[in-house]
Amino acid sequence: MAIASPLPTDCYPVHDALGQLIATAYYHTQGELLCVVWTGHITNVEVLQVAEAFLQLQALRPIRRLYNDKTTTTGDWAEAMPWLEFEWLPKAIHQGLQAIAYVLSPDISNQLISRRFADRVRPQLPIRLFFDYDKEAALGWLQAQ
Template sequence: MEFWHYEAEQVLYARWYGNLTAIEVIKGAQQATALQSWLHCPLLLNDKHQSTGDWSEAMSWLEYEWLPRALKDGLRAVAYVFATDVSNQIVSTEFAKRVQPHLAIKLFYSVPAAWGWLRRQPLPRQRV
């Protein structure tokens, strides 16, 4: 997993690789949340297009542990890029359904489309 911070856009870009398990997804989400909190990024580009795997066992943790913390730390929108793996797409769709009542989230098949949507999201006022 790799992270990039785009300060001007207030985006944390998380790129996932390889076959993902629930444990790997939880560890990656913990890292992303720590970075988001430290960098004050309200926008997340979650790019799984180079990954595979069924990480559905992490779903409850993501919903009940990750989501409240991410919201508390200021996350406002997630652009989510699908993996090409169909089983991963099914889990990703379920994840989006669970968080959508609390957070703006949209699913994409390409990184450029995800960036375009993120750029149209309202940003909080900058801290002075």
């Protein structure tokens, strides 16, 4: 991970049904921060799987800040949007989530979906979008929340 931050306390890989790595979550006790770094081509199935894993992890560890890095992903996950908005987000907030820094994929279609997601989250939670060259700024913003 190319972020200048304290070393993570724990690392949690998430694999799809075929055993391919789709995301790795790095938990940082300091700041109650979870950095989720996505990889590969993702669809709504993978997004739901990682979101469920987040909720399971959040039940075990305090997570107030989420750094969501999709710089190495492509794919259309728009079908997951209603579930994320109406199921995942309320649960994540109830369990203590307070802010999200979202690093965008360079894939334009993925960016459009990510922007729609941010628009739906923003009324309930601070969220800010960043480009891949702004990872340090994303982490700095998140730590200030």
